[in-house]
Amino acid sequence: MSHKIVDRRRFLKTLTSLTVLTLSVQPLTGSGVDGKKGKTFERKSKATLTPFCLNHNDTLRFILRNGQTWEMTLLKTSAEITQRNNKGITAYAFDCDLQINGKPHHLRREVGTQASFYEPWKIDGVHIWFDAASCAFKEGGGFMLEKDWALGFVCKPNQKARFAVQEADMPVCPEPLKLWYPNDAGRLDIHDCYNGEDCWMGPYGGKAAHCGLDVNMKAGTTLFAPMSFDNHYLFHSTEANFENNRWRGTRRWPDGSEWWLQSHHLIRMLVPERTPLKAGTPYATTAGVYVGSHDHTHFMFRVLDQGGEYWLDPWILFWEMFRQGKKGK
Secondary structure, three states, rough: OEEOOHHHHHHHHHHHOEEEEOOOOOOOEEEEOOOOOOOEEEEEEEOOEEEEOOOOOOEEEOOOOOOOEEEEEEEEEEEEEEEEEEEEEEEEEEEEEEEEEEEEEEEEEEEEEEHHHOOOOEEEEEEEEEEEHHHHEEEHHOOOOEHHHOOOOOOOOOEEEEEEEEOOOOOOOOOOOOOOOOOOOOHHHHOOOOOOOOOOOEEEEEOEEEOOEEOOOOOOEEEEEEOOEEEEEEEEEEHHHOOOOEEEEEEOOOOOEEEEEEEEEEEOOOOOOOOOEOOOOOOEEEEEOOOOOOEEEEEEEEEEEEEEEEEOOOOHHHHHHHHHHHHOO
């Protein structure tokens, strides 16, 4: 059946009514060390990726498997627009200054270019994913709106920055990850993210952070469960009078964390909902409902861990999938 529904123009009109984006040079935004003593949070290394947020001067005390302590303090964050065109922002960057085990480090992330698909930093045996800085968003003094806030999908962290860590000799997931969709290249290309803008937090329409990762693909492409799920279901469906078919798979890990993986723009389910789903099972056809100007699938990744809830870049999962695929060759 045909399910192409184009409604993105209406969203862009809404954004235009909310703000007028000037095309002048954007000054760097952010703030830094103020001499105040921050809070210290302790987390133990576990089989799953550990996400967390910090304010300036806050410290993560990460207890490794060997009992040693790895410490990271957030000192400063900043953000700036790096590329524009006549429609607005095409790329931006955010930075942080850290002290890790007593030594200074500077991390910089770029969004909206191929550099969006980055390697984690490896520092003193720990992989660091620098996922977001709040100063890039208008509510944090910056320049980005939220595209998907009406659906409850928000990119901006509640604190100054969002990170995830994992010991570098461990995978991000306790079980091998399967490819979510057929990808012989073992890589992602920014040009295949809708109009080249809809990577994680990409500047959709030149102004709004995209909460998810879009990958262009042929309508009817099969999706496979990238890991085993305790439960899975459509939480929005055209049958229930929503404009889109949005799927969620959930997994509760023995370490207490819970993962939600989502895929949107599905055409039809291939297996019954509300049942466990084994890794590698073909579960739906995709890229044919409410897709706009490009057939694509929208991927999302959420972690509930140690009292916090974190939307994270799905690229972290794809990075692990591709890395495991290369090891298997």
